[in-house]
Amino acid sequence: MNWEVVIGLEAHVQLATHSKIFSSSSTQYGAAPNTQANEVDMALPGSLPVLNRQAVEHAIRFGLAIGATVSPRSIFARKNYFYPDLPKNYQISQYEIPVVLGGTLQCFVDGEPFTFNLTRAHLEEDAGKSIHENFATPDGRPCSGIDLNRSGTPLLEIVSEPEMRSAAQAVAYARALHALVVWLGICDGNMQEGSFRIDANVSVRPKGQTAFGTRTETKNVNSFRFLERAISYEIRRQIELIEDGGKVVQETRLYDADRDETRSMRSKEDAHDYRYFPDPDLPPLIITSAWMAQVQAGMPELPEEMRRRFVETLGLSSEDVAQLCHDRQTAQYFEAVASALPAGQAKLAANWVMGEVAAALNRDEKEIDACPLSAAALAKLLLRISDGTISNKIARDVFTEMWSNNTLDADAIIEAKGLKQISDSAAIGAMVDEVIASQPAIVQEYRAGKQKAFNSLVGQVMKLAKGKANPAQVNDLLKQRLDS
């Protein structure tokens, strides 16, 4: 039996605001339990919700970025169910009329571009947290502790169409979505802190069947690696189940990283009737075209546009551009470096940003915004490569020095250490002659057809030049002398 996998993803994205969506409590991570929960967050009798403008603005920004329709009028609805981390025992969400409808997201799966459609995105409030450590009643019954600091944090729930057909596609989509919300500045993207969580809806069907199979929902996956594993496990589980004559049950599941499996969530077994109805405490949300225009005007250049621009005007490959534009800060850093170099040197800048800079940042566990070398400083160094003053290899040494002491200037180091490349043909010619004279055996091997001998001779010349000879010139002159 040939199976087709159908995957749709729901992302819960915590919006980067100072205060919560319906109360003025702080959203900062890590406070002592229940110290960032006021009467509204605790749902004390008499409390009422008031909507945070910034949360809406983030939603508008997202909608515009994915080319979606931003609803001029959307409604908040109550989703009614009992749960201890849901203080009102209803969640304020959006149901029939969400703030964003439609939209597309481009991503790369193994280098190939894919465009996925989104169904909708809506605003809602996050729930609190249950802590299952060792609490007990006086008579010894185990308890959970409820912390409402997270309760009321603004969420944007982003729903994709069920268009992914493999775990790889789903993960690529999730990564691209994550990169976009961070790029736009609407989410800090910190998955360990729960800022970006994915629910994966997975089903299988015989290839060619148009009807969807029964799907399961695996909730709250907070890493891309776990997402890939959870989806893969579900696919296998469902196929095995069906092939053994069983039926997939529509249910909610959790991914257990320790066991690398998904399992059914007992507490959510019963079918929920959420009894959605428009929240009478919140009149309709109106987003004027003036507001949308204002948000549009303040939008950063989108990754897609930047990628296109880099390919078209800087002549870089799509692979290079995909990597450079992974996040906005890196892309902006790269662009600053490239624009300080003469035309045609973009590839040099790209190689260094993706290579030396990335490696050094990684080693020191730093993000690009903490890079010791400013874009201007790096550009100065790269200029010395492009104008032939130093070789790439020497430049790496200079880079290392600048990295550990960023008050140092590239030229100063080159001067102080006498690293200038030797480009005087006469001088290089003399060295080439010296090596040819002193290595008759290797010369012989070269003349016999062994290419490796040539490289060895080049190495010898570079050694003589203490690495400072212009490699291109060494190659040319050596070839000239040998072939004449």
Added chain:
Amino acid sequence: MALTETDVAFVAKLARLHITPEQQPALKHELNQVMGLIEQLQSIDTKGVEPLAHPLSVLHDIELRLREDSSLPTNTIAQRNHLMQNAPADADGLFLVPRVIE
């Protein structure tokens, strides 16, 4: 639509209310009396009439007013205790409930 005892049990579950089997029949009867009163609404022709949510929207559109994104300072422990003073059970600043196993 007359409620059955299954309906009553289901609604009680959704509403987190505890109805004993003994209470069922009387409650069912009462609820059906209420539904009888409410049934009148079914026969009213409301084609083309929009539901009225906020009463003043019959005057003019009522829009949701937005709040600026400024946050309150984190509460001190004393302030937290003041807000949590009615907690039936708490420890270390957390509300305690019987353990929920997921």
Added chain:
Amino acid sequence: MALFLDQYADILALRHALDNKQISVKELTQALLGDIKQNVNLNAFVDVQPELSLAQAEVAEQSLARGQAGALTGIPLGHKDIFVTEGWRTTAGSRMLANYHSPFDATVVHALLKAQTVSLGKLSCDEFAMGSGNEHAATGPVRNPWDHEVVPGGSSGGSAAAVAAGLILGATGTDTGGSVRQPAALSGICGIKPTYGVASRFGMIAYASSLDQAGVMARSAADLALLLDAISGFDPRDATSIETCRGVANAPGRILSDYARFNDTKNTQPLAGLRIGVPTEYFGDGLNNNVAQAVEQALVVLESLGAKRVSISLPNTALSIPAYYVIAPAEASSNLARYDAVRYGHRTENYTDLADMSARSRTEGFGEEVRKRIMIGTYVLSHGYYDAYYLQAQRVRRLIAQDFQRAFADQCDVIMGPVTPTVAPAIGSLSTDPTAEWLGDIYTLSVNLAGLPGLSIPCGFAPGHRSQPLPVGLQMIGNYFDEGRLLAVAHQFQLVTDWHQRRPGAPT
């Protein structure tokens, strides 16, 4: 039995006495605390805290001493136990909140505190404001001062009884389907509910969010004007709070200004030009003849002041009952979900797990009427029924609101009629049909569904179940934001009548 407030007809009279130092706020407060204690049999108060009242009296006293007293400085009030208060317990008439201490004050409470009134305590109400007789209160029924065997009305029964009995000069209440107007009528005092959104709902324990509105009760329309004006105003913590009323800022001053303007007539015909719409639907079969008579006589008085009576039709009036009893329980079922014994409220002693704990706590904490309305509300919102019941009720709601708009557009300026079909029934006389109690709400429900302002003032007496004379109320309904005009019309009526000055115990 003489009560301290017997010597003061209304707030203005007490104001003069305080300003002229005939009495101190402290003396006044202590005397009232004594009267309240003497009249515990009324069961109007749920929580009295003498130290807290005296502390407020001290603040008022100091203000008077500095010559900075406002219109309400030192005036004794009570707050319906639906408003959360720091210091006094807030129970909402329920076992669920028997020992609840709110860490914050309701906006309405805070406004009256800022106006330097003195709170004498929290007043009994039907549980979570659901009821029309204050018989559904956890602390037991409240008695009508006119006849202790009859109800004072509900759900703001404690507020009405305490004012009617002369224990306080004013009280806050809430009106979701008539719960300020109806007890005012049954207890022979004045009560007003403003336009939806004029008073803040922040700190008002929610019953039905799109219908709930704070109101005030007192001895006269003039007193109501002072109190209502003080509690009105835009509140940024309530997203349904109104910012402007037909271009005028929703803030203290607006209502008093309109009230003064509409009272500014030097005519012998102060109501000349006023068209009073009288709905035919309000004078149908269900209305007791004697009640109809009293209302009719009031209309005659108003005509003698220059008003013109116009017969109007509000065809969808009867539908207000099923519409209300879908919408209110639906919203209530969701608003009351938070009472789950996790963060506050009654928690049962024996339970198996969390769901069981919440279910048992809720079942023990909520009374029968509340449980019933939660069940109804849950049912009408459930899958498959939402459109047929809830949405349909909201559509009918629009029809009802449109009926009023048509009338106000070109037929009349105010609408008048009875508040209740009968006078106060005996305590415990509710029939076994749960809907019987609800049918008595027919004249008041539409006003909440439409969000209009409405008031009730005494207009006479009619025989009760033992032929004893019991108060009858006249209802006045205005267009949106017309509180000032309504109060002025009521005031003009009270200038030429004395129903509002009658006291229980004195001959009627």
